[in-house]
Amino acid sequence: MVRIFGGLVGLFFAGMLLISFIVGVVAVTPVLSEHGSFVAPTVEEEFHHHPKSVAWSFNGPFGKYDKAQLQRGFQVYSEVCAACHSIKQVAFRSLADLGYSDAEIKAIAKKRQIPDADPKTGEATTREGIPADHFPLVYPNDIAARAANNNAIPPDLSLMAKSREGGPDYIHSLLTGFEEQPAELLKKFPDAKTPEGLHFNPYFANLNLAMAPPLSAEGQVTYGEGQPKPTVDQMAQDVSAFLMWTAEPKLEARKSTGFAVVIFLLFATVLSYMAYQNIWANKEH
């Protein structure tokens, strides 16, 4: 009974799947003969670029953040990105990871206004930041963010390096990837012209983004003595590294702990293999 009923169920599902398959083949055949591919090509597929890879200092099993680079990146973030983008997950105190002293962190926090209640009246007000605070939001809410940015919300950047395929490579490529829309694209997809108020960037998923090129000129940010020249590419790399840190602040602890754990486990594996061989010696199996 089980086998007969099971066989019928199997025939039913397999049959419906084969019918679905045949219907699919019929639907896909004209597309295939016209375009030579299963789906009609889209402008995103043809003109989207994958991020260029960068040799980050934090790559690889022994990678570490370059503190000078993170400080430069923080400078780029503060002077350029922070006008629109928040990093709300980051607390001022954690800037100690970048090599800032307590006094410097206090000064950085003090420059930001944190929403709070007035201690005398209880009314909503703002006060100077302290190291325990997080970086404040740029806009009080999404409506304000949209109103100020041509109906687009500038995303929070705390986790940007982990929430996009390619991570810091993607941020670097996006920041340096703005260009004129290729003439070839418009010839092939005449309807795909970048709309008014948007900006063409082949690294962005749908090719047109609301953000104007934020890094446009060499020396837009003035780096300190002994630092590399602030070219657009350098600034983009520095801020991408900084955003990798905001997304994964425990990367160095993770990699160094991992090294000790893996060495320990390699040792344990060898020992347990020897124990296994020893116990099973003279026992055919």
Next chain:
Amino acid sequence: MSFPWAEHYTPKHPVMKWVDERLPLPRFVYNAVGSGYEVPRNLNYFWNFGVLAGVALTIQLITGIVLAMHYAANAGVAFDSVEHIMRNVNSGWLLRYAHANGASFFFIVVYIHIFRGLFYSSYKAPREMVWLLGVVIFLLMMATAFMGYVLPWGQMSYWGAQVITGLFSALPLVGEPIHTWLLGGFAPGDAALNRFFSLHYLLPFVIAGVIILHIWALHIPGSSNPTGVEVKGPQDTVPFHPYYTAKDGFGLAVFLLIFATVVFYAPNYMGHPDNYIAANPMSTPAHIVPEWYFWPFYAILRAFTVDLSIPFTGIVIIPAKLLGVLAMFSSILLLFFLPWIDTSPVRSGKYRPLFKKFFYLLLIDVAVLGYCGGAPAAEPFVMISQIAAAYYFAHFLIVLPLIAIYERPDPLPGSITEAVLANAKHRPADAAAVPAE
């Protein structure tokens, strides 16, 4: 509960003697995983994965209980509380990465364990109950993993919950009310998140309970073995301790080594970047995909694209979406019937030449389904998954019973010991001094 030649527990220390007389727990442990449990001597490395699954569950329980001390199941703060764990909780990043990857490793181990059972027909008499309880554990694991993935309240969490609970709305008449009842609302929100957290905490303990039944049922007939020939005498078995505790110890070390490498050096490899974006009901991700361990079933779900209808009338009997849902659940539930579908008297795939070929085809088939399930729902992936899903059902429900009838199995060894000694004879003389697995 064991073979007559198994060693009996004789407490030496007066304290153990005192305990054993009042509560025979030491005796119970000794007979379950100590020298009192006799196991076939010829188990290969695939028999390590049961113990490894137990270890994986333990890792999930320990990391999960500590994570729950810091997590807040509220739609307003859940995402930020996970980031709080990653940034401010001592070793919180380690707990969370171990827990998230631990789920994947639990499934890797359990999938190998299940395919071991399929190849060596471990589901056949007298071990049907072991298999049935195993399928129950698998279903509980899937429910637990799904609800756990919702808890970080990222984009994939939210939209995954939307899609999976939405499956129930495909049921006729009762579908929509059931959907609303499951979620506690019309879309995933606070009510859903809270109940998922509650159940995500409960179900692992239910799994632990069913595992005890699974092992209990296993220890009635004793473990199966790669020849599929039952134990005939004392020469066929060795005591679990120290023989298999030593072998499992080695397996465990290798498992932890691979697990640690992923946790410390590629913790986000098996995750989806979109889940680092906080849940946003107003913005649907381009491709909603579940975690990789659900991909084969997700592919089966999406493979049904044509309604079952009466031709030329336009009357739909079963819509395609419902067919997909029924097929997806059937693809797992059919495993419950496997002991009665496969009637071949030979257990081990080693001695079943025809079965072996179809088994490897099934392995490839499930891998193809997995690949298609993770790919966007577009051609050619849908067409490939249709063929692969058709074979999946055909394999279990049509091919297996037919093989059982038409296959001529190879001759079986007379006993486990005979097979072991025949194996040893084929080995070069110098290798015999150091028995290698």
